Amino acid sequence: LRTADGGLGVGNRAKVNRVRVDAPPWRSWRTKSRAARAIRFVETFCRIPSGANAGSLLKLAPYQREGLERVLADGNRIAGWQIPRGNAKSTLWAAVGLWAVSDPPDAPQVPLVAFNSIQAQRTLFRPMRAMVEASAELSDRLVLYMGSNDRRIWSPWNNGELLPLAADVERLQGLNPTVALIDETQTVSPEVYAAILQGAGKRPESLVLAIGTPAPGADASALFALREAAGSGASVAWVEFAAPAGCAVDDREAWRTANPAIGAGILHDDVLAAELAIVSEAEFRCYRLGQWVAATVASWLPQGAWDACETVPAPDEGAEVTVALAGTWGTSQAIVGATPDGAVFLAWGAETATDDELAEVVAAAMERWDVTRVVFPPQTRTRLFERLDEGGVPVEIWDHKLDATSAAEWRRAIIEGRFAHDHDPMLAAHVAATVAKSTPDGGLRLVAGDGPADACRAARLAWWSATAQTEAFAAIY
Numbered sequence: 001l002r003t004a005d006g007g008l009g010v011g012n013r014a015k016v017n018r019v020r021v022d023a024p025p026w027r028s029w030r031t032k033s034r035a036a037r038a039i040r041f042v043e044t045f046c047r048i049p050s051g052a053n054a055g056s057l058l059k060l061a062p063y064q065r066e067g068l069e070r071v072l073a074d075g076n077r078i079a080g081w082q083i084p085r086g087n088a089k090s091t092l093w094a095a096v097g098l099w100a101v102s103d104p105p106d107a108p109q110v111p112l113v114a115f116n117s118i119q120a121q122r123t124l125f126r127p128m129r130a131m132v133e134a135s136a137e138l139s140d141r142l143v144l145y146m147g148s149n150d151r152r153i154w155s156p157w158n159n160g161e162l163l164p165l166a167a168d169v170e171r172l173q174g175l176n177p178t179v180a181l182i183d184e185t186q187t188v189s190p191e192v193y194a195a196i197l198q199g200a201g202k203r204p205e206s207l208v209l210a211i212g213t214p215a216p217g218a219d220a221s222a223l224f225a226l227r228e229a230a231g232s233g234a235s236v237a238w239v240e241f242a243a244p245a246g247c248a249v250d251d252r253e254a255w256r257t258a259n260p261a262i263g264a265g266i267l268h269d270d271v272l273a274a275e276l277a278i279v280s281e282a283e284f285r286c287y288r289l290g291q292w293v294a295a296t297v298a299s300w301l302p303q304g305a306w307d308a309c310e311t312v313p314a315p316d317e318g319a320e321v322t323v324a325l326a327g328t329w330g331t332s333q334a335i336v337g338a339t340p341d342g343a344v345f346l347a348w349g350a351e352t353a354t355d356d357e358l359a360e361v362v363a364a365a366m367e368r369w370d371v372t373r374v375v376f377p378p379q380t381r382t383r384l385f386e387r388l389d390e391g392g393v394p395v396e397i398w399d400h401k402l403d404a405t406s407a408a409e410w411r412r413a414i415i416e417g418r419f420a421h422d423h424d425p426m427l428a429a430h431v432a433a434t435v436a437k438s439t440p441d442g443g444l445r446l447v448a449g450d451g452p453a454d455a456c457r458a459a460r461l462a463w464w465s466a467t468a469q470t471e472a473f474a475a476i477y
């Protein structure tokens with residue numbers, strides 16, 4: 001028997017000595033095509049690594065079998081597979097990897113790539129290990145290297161090697177893979193992907209297999225690039241599962257179309273229903289419906305919506321107004337007013353201001369208008385707040401629990417044309433510099449993107465506080 005090299009520990013060496021190096025049973029299979037051999041191998045030797053049916057043989061669902069037939073078709077050099085979360089991507093790729101290192105006779109090399117090497121180990125190598133350990137035939141034929149710096153699988157009979165790799169361009173260019181497996185391809189950069197292709201180009205029979213799920217903001221990823229290439233007629237085999245464009249987000253038929261694992265009994269639609277309640281629609285459409293929805297971290301208003309609002313100038317002297325202040329040291333300071341019907345105007349703005357300057361601005365505003373409240377964000381200018389409070393100014397602290405609701409409601413009012421402002425250029429610039437992030441609970445959070453955005457924040461606080469919604473919504477949220 002051949003033995004492994006010096007990288008093994010003593011305990012492992014004993015195991016190596018038991019590994020067989022003679023021709024394995026699949027060597028005598030008459031099955032010819034790459035896809036048919038892989039499918040047969042997977043269903044004969046690979047066991048479900050985790051979950052409810054862990055330990056039983058992996059019976060491929062029709063979508064898994066048909067997908068493999070497409071991506072492994074003879075002659076393919078590059079194949080991509082887009083499918084939502086939880087549709088057994090990693091499990092399938094792990095099983096395919098074990099076939100790829102075990103079957104071809106001529107020293108196959110099988111790199112595993114994901115966002116980084118830790119991810120490749122977690123999503124692919126770990127289930128592979130479970131599959132090898134659960135199978136007497138595979139344990140007889142494959143050596144698992146489990147060193148902290150040396151994780152790989154060696155197939156002695158054909159000198160096959162499988163190893164999780166860092167997403168490192170130089171290292172990947174130096175490879176000579178037979179089958180390169182990429183998981184979570186939406187997290188892999190086009191540069192890393194190009195390096196894998198470059199390595200793969202050295203063997204006439206090599207195949208790059210990439211699987212992944214659309215994600216908000218992943219339109220700069222290898223998965224998106226592959227999809228574009230396939231769509232524009234490049235020789236990329238492409239399999240895609242997605243809900244029909246424009247479907248309702250809660251359309252369960254559409255869920256089943258996008259998620260064949262539901263029909264196969266691998267995934268339950270309760271999981272999707274629970275998730276729909278807590279993530280943003282954009283995230284759900286990407287992760288669970290396979291739809292390439294524009295990034296959630298993006299402009300928070302449709303193009304032109306702010307400019308299209310009705311123009312209402314700052315109110316006359318003596319009018320009732322709410323003002324809100326926002327600003328951080330070193331970015332900008334703004335005081336924005338709102339009339340009782342919600343028309344917003346910039347009362348004052350500057351790059352920086354001392355407490356004294358701000359106190360003067362507030363005093364001037366109180367002289368000019370009937371200021372019913374001065375709203376401060378929490379933990380902002382606390383000394384100024386106390387000073388104004390003691391001086392009889394009607395100061396209030398903003399309840400940050402209202403952030404998501406006020407952002408969503410304000411956005412809606414702007415888009416639906418129920419909002420007016422003075423079209424001040426500084427306010428417009430701060431609105432344009434504001435970006436939206438979806439919160440884990442599906443809400444909208446407005447934050448500064450490029451450049452100061454404090455006037456936008458003050459405007460939201462003033463608008464919300466001035467209009468009657470405050471108490472009604474506070475009762476709900």
Ligand SMILES: Nc1ncnc2c1ncn2[C@@H]1O[C@H](COP(=O)(O)OP(=O)(O)OP(=O)(O)O)[C@@H](O)[C@H]1O
Binds near residue numbers: 053059087088091
């Ligand atoms: N053919 C099958 N029959 C039954 N169960 C299966 C089958 N294939 C996979 N499974 C199980 O279904 C689950 C799928 O999980 P897996 O991690 O492979 O999905 P995934 O698409 O990679 O998920 P994620 O998007 O979160 O990365 C695992 O628990 C796996 O063991």
Ligand SMILES: [Mg+2]
Binds near residue numbers: 089090091123183
């Ligand atoms: Mg996975």
